[in-house]
Each structure stands twice: as C-alpha cells, then as structure tokens.
Amino acid sequence: MSPRPGSDAAAWSAAAYAWSIGVGVGVAYFLIRMPYQISDDLEHILLAQAQSAWDILVTRYAIVESMRPAMWLTQNAVFELVVGGRYFPTFKAVHVAELLATLVLFVRLLRVRTAVDFIALPVALLALVGMHTFSVTLREGYPVNHFMTVLFCCLVVANLADLRPHWWHDVVAVLTCAYALFTIETGVLAWVCLATVYAAGWRGVSMRGVVAATTIVLAYLLLRFAVLDIGTRTLGVTSSGYGFSVRNTGELDALFGDAPWKFYIYNVVCSALTVLFSEPRAGVFQFTQFVGRGSVPPWSVVNVVASTLSTVLIAANVIPRLRRWQHWTFERDDVLLLMFVAVLGANSAISYPYLKEVVMSPAGMFYAIAFFIAVRDLLYRFRGQTSFSSLWVALPLLVLSTAWSLRAVTLVQTLRTSAFVNRNDWAAAEERQDEVRPHWRERHPDAERLVRQLRDEVVNMPVPQPYTMPRWTRAWVDPY
Amino acid sequence: MKPFALAATAVLAAPALLTFAAVVVAVGALIGWEPLWSEPRLNLAEAAALNDRGTIQRLIATGADPNAPAPVRPPILKSQEIVVTPLEAAVGTRTPTTIEFLLARGARMDARERAVLLCLAMKDEAHEIVDFFDKEPSAGHPDCEHVATPW
Numbered sequence: 353m354s355p356r357p358g359s360d361a362a363a364w365s366a367a368a369y370a371w372s373i374g375v376g377v378g379v380a381y382f383l384i385r386m387p388y389q390i391s392d393d394l395e396h397i398l399l400a401q402a403q404s405a406w407d408i409l410v411t412r413y414a415i416v417e418s419m420r421p422a423m424w425l426t427q428n429a430v431f432e433l434v435v436g437g438r439y440f441p442t443f444k445a446v447h448v449a450e451l452l453a454t455l456v457l458f459v460r461l462l463r464v465r466t467a468v469d470f471i472a473l474p475v476a477l478l479a480l481v482g483m484h485t486f487s488v489t490l491r492e493g494y495p496v497n498h499f500m501t502v503l504f505c506c507l508v509v510a511n512l513a514d515l516r517p518h519w520w521h522d523v524v525a526v527l528t529c530a531y532a533l534f535t536i537e538t539g540v541l542a543w544v545c546l547a548t549v550y551a552a553g554w555r556g557v558s559m560r561g562v563v564a565a566t567t568i569v570l571a572y573l574l575l576r577f578a579v580l581d582i583g584t585r586t587l588g589v590t591s592s593g594y595g596f597s598v599r600n601t602g603e604l605d606a607l608f609g610d611a612p613w614k615f616y617i618y619n620v621v622c623s624a625l626t627v628l629f630s631e632p633r634a635g636v637f638q639f640t641q642f643v644g645r646g647s648v649p650p651w652s653v654v655n656v657v658a659s660t661l662s663t664v665l666i667a668a669n670v671i672p673r674l675r676r677w678q679h680w681t682f683e684r685d686d687v688l689l690l691m692f693v694a695v696l697g698a699n700s701a702i703s704y705p706y707l708k709e710v711v712m713s714p715a716g717m718f719y720a721i722a723f724f725i726a727v728r729d730l731l732y733r734f735r736g737q738t739s740f741s742s743l744w745v746a747l748p749l750l751v752l753s754t755a756w757s758l759r760a761v762t763l764v765q766t767l768r769t770s771a772f773v774n775r776n777d778w779a780a781a782e783e784r785q786d787e788v789r790p791h792w793r794e795r796h797p798d799a800e801r802l803v804r805q806l807r808d809e810v811v812n813m814p815v816p817q818p819y820t821m822p823r824w825t826r827a828w829v830d831p832y
Numbered sequence: 833m834k835p836f837a838l839a840a841t842a843v844l845a846a847p848a849l850l851t852f853a854a855v856v857v858a859v860g861a862l863i864g865w866e867p868l869w870s871e872p873r874l875n876l877a878e879a880a881a882l883n884d885r886g887t888i889q890r891l892i893a894t895g896a897d898p899n900a901p902a903p904v905r906p907p908i909l910k911s912q913e914i915v916v917t918p919l920e921a922a923v924g925t926r927t928p929t930t931i932e933f934l935l936a937r938g939a940r941m942d943a944r945e946r947a948v949l950l951c952l953a954m955k956d957e958a959h960e961i962v963d964f965f966d967k968e969p970s971a972g973h974p975d976c977e978h979v980a981t982p983w
Binding site: 371374375377378379380381382385468471472474475477478727730731734735737738739743745746747749750752753754756757760761764768772775776778779780783807808810811812814815816817818819820 | 834835836838839840842843844845846847848849850851853854855857858861868869870871872874882883884885886887888889890893908933936
C-alpha cells in the first residue's frame, strides 16, 4: 500500500531513527535514575559474586521449572565486567543499550521512507513504550533485563530475515534464537518470528538457518521435557488472576483442581485479550469491575479506549488483506502483520500456566508494529482526499494519539513510583536477606560488604517522593 | 487546512509534544535541571511519616539521631507543623514497618513512648500498629485519657 519512496527517503529514515533515539533517551533518563528492585536482583548479584561462570552453569543450568543457562551466564558476564565496584552503572548501561537497540531495530523494521511513514511513527513508538506489557518489562532487572533481551532477539531475527540473503545472517539468527531460548522461556518467540517470516517469503535467513534454529528448539524441548524432566509451572504453583481478583494457589486448586485445562484456556485467551484491549489485566477483569461498581478511573478508560480503537484500526487494515493471504501472497507489510499474529498466538499459548503481563511483552511490541501499519495506511488514504466530509477520521486519530501519549506518561510515573518502592526495599537489604536466605553471609567472605555497598549506593540515589505528586494526577496514572 | 494536514496534526501533535518534553528532560539532566526527579530535603521525622526508609537509612548513616524530635511540615502529617519523634511520626504511615525499621536502627521505645505510640495508633484507628504492639500482651494498653499525644 505504500507509495514508492522519493529521493528524500534517506532523510525520512534518518529522522525516524533520530526520533526513536529521542524517545529512548527520554525513557532511559528515568530508567537510569530508578533503583532496581531488590527481589531476584540482589540474590543474582550475590550468586555471581560467589560462583564462577562454570560453577553457575553446572549448578543452575536447570532448576525447578526453568532452564535458563544463558540468563545466568549473562548475569555473571556483566558482573565480571564491572570495574571499580560500579555495579549498578554497569547493569544500567547494559539495560539502556538494550532499550536503545530495541527501539532502533523496531524502527528499522518499519522502514520509514516517506513523510507519511514518518508522521505515523511517533504514535507507534508511544504505543510500544506506553503498552502496559512494556511498562512492566522495562522495570525488571535481574539485574540484566532478560525480558528486554527477548524483545531485542525477536527484532534481530526479524531484521536479519528482512535483509538480502547472506551466510552470516544464518549464523547470527541461529545463535540469537538459541541465546533467547536458553535465556528465558519466551525466547522461543524469536524462533516463531524467524519461522513465520521465512514461511511468508523473507529470505534474509536461508532454509538452512531456519532448519538449524528449528533443530535447536526441538533439542531444547527434548532436553527439557524428556531428558531433564524439568517441566513447566502448573496449576497451584503460583497465584494468578481469575475473574475479578487474584486467586492464591489454594483457591485455584479448589476451582480447577480436577480440570486444569479450563484454567489454561482462560489464561491463553486472557493473554491475547490483554494485548488487544488492555482488559483483563493479569487475568483480572479490572475495567469491567470498575464499570460494575459505577466508578471507572480515567486511566482505565484511557487504557481500554487506546487499545480497543487501535485494535479496531488494525483489524480494519488486516481484513482486506486476508484474501491475498489465502493465496499465500504477501507484501512486506503483510509479513509484519503475520508476524504480529503469530507472536500473539504463540505468546498467549506460552502463558497458559499463569498470567503475568511482562510475559506478553513480545506480543505487545509486535502490536505496535501492526498499529504503525494501520495508522500509516489510513494516512495514505487521507492524502488523496480533498473532501472535508472525511474529517471525522481525524477525531479518532486525535483520541488515539492523545491516549497513547497519556499511557507513555504513565510509564514515566510507574518508573518514579517504582524508584521509591525499590529504594525503600534496599534500605532494609540485610534484614531482608536474613529473613529470606539466612545463610547468605557464608556464601562469600565479601558478601556482607557487597550488600552494604549496594544498599548505600541505592539509598544515596535521589528518588521522587510520591507525596509531592499532585493528587489529581493519580486518577490519570495506571498504578499497576 | 487540508484534511490530510488535519489528520497528520491529530496523529502527531501529542506524541511530538511528549517526545520533545522527554528530550528536554534528558538534556536538562545533563545540566542538573531535573524537575521530574527531584527529592525534597526531609528530616528524620518527616521521612518516617512518609514511610521513606531510604532517607531514614541515609540520615541515620550520616549521624542523625533517631530519637530526636523534629518539626514535620504540613501537610505531611497534619495541616499545621508539629514537632514529633521519628517513631511518633511513623504512626502516620498506619503500618508498623517504619516503626520496626527505626527500632532496628537505634530508636528507643521506653514505656512512655510506647504509650504515646499506642494511643496515637488507637486514635487514628491504625489497626496494624495496634496489632504490632499487642504482640507483647504483657505490656497491656495504656489509659489514653492520661497520655499526652502530639495530635
């Protein structure tokens, strides 16, 4: 649907990258200022201190319900990179690099070449960072942000497949799929991206590369489920949202103990719905509940309106393409939309045991790509119009862009709030460790000094006081 | 204005404004101007009233006395300034977390202070704090009619 780009394509493309860096730098500022959460983060740093890379690999390549050797090795590698005891700056540098690289690769995939492409870009970038699945992803840090790693890996693979064929694309794509897969379970989505775009005709990664990546996925599944019998989380292992509240393991067991598959279907469906409509949230039908009570906070309206309008726009863009898809004919945008559909499906399926918004972040990212295509195509239709009768379309566009902007502001506020909460938790780091892991001091002779150093570093970081936030703004900021 | 220009403005206006603001914030930080990431200077009592354990930890580490009364500015606890100890201020959080945190860092709670805290908690219906004190049932409940409380 895109018209042929003109001679100024390079300028628009450069402007698009510059814009994404602008957004990235803005988000990175708040990210750098926010202390990491203490849970997982501190424990993983202490493990990296106490164990060599080999010891970590041998003892933690597979633990209960997870097989994430690349995650442990990456954390250890970054820990070893630290110079002069600057732990948090080093981990933050990795985090910011991942964020910026993700945004740049996201823009590259959109292939901005015209003024119209460029006009559609900012709102798509805000849809990416304003999506609730991204907000929770950005705040994570174990202390390396592995959910962000998965987003990055998906984009690396998709971008490689979008290039002209070359042998090194195969090598990098296969290694990226393997790294993502062995980092965290949702890493399998990198392979889903690769397989989808290959099936749809992108040949930047050859058949050999796709077969190699597929073999690795099969080997992973065999190793995990047949050889090591690690399995996955099942009903009753963790609390999860259901209906109008979060249910603890006992409640879930009572509800679904004799038919867990019903709960799994609920989770798969809700995972897809939360990306498409921002409702339910982590399995809880929050907006519906607010409506039932007769009191809907503005932030909830903004979330649901932004997502629903965007989904309608995407659906209106996809439906006319379906006939072409039935004949297995795909234009470039079709491939991107197919990738969104495939990732949404696979991501939702992976989420079957319990609902956690961070897990759905890859689908959220590809949703923003689909949204870009829908907005851009609508603008192209507008370009030829001279009749003012079509002005009615401008109003929903204004609502959409304002709503996504508000959601992006929410991201900033959640980082500010998390900063305060995280610093509070770090202030009691030693007490917390004593309570959770009583023998932590015995792991390494320097463990106590390291914890105190990290704690002091965090408590000396200034963070915004929640009480200084004007009360009226609270109604507009998603607290979740 | 042509329809396309109107639609383009509708799509671009808010995101452009926000992105510009984001860049300004990031650049401002380079020259020390951080309007969205500033922290007010608090004393220990104010930090306790706001459940700000990070500031409590920092102030105590730099020599602040966890037992010294200090003025708490309005509207942190009340609509007027009041002078309270950090432990008394912590009752305003309605949870015992900050009280425990302060006690672990040198705050003293003698019988008089305990009575003041408990009476404040009962007056404010801070049930979690009352339950926290009830964990030591031998101490009992004071006669709050005869206990002077800061509010």
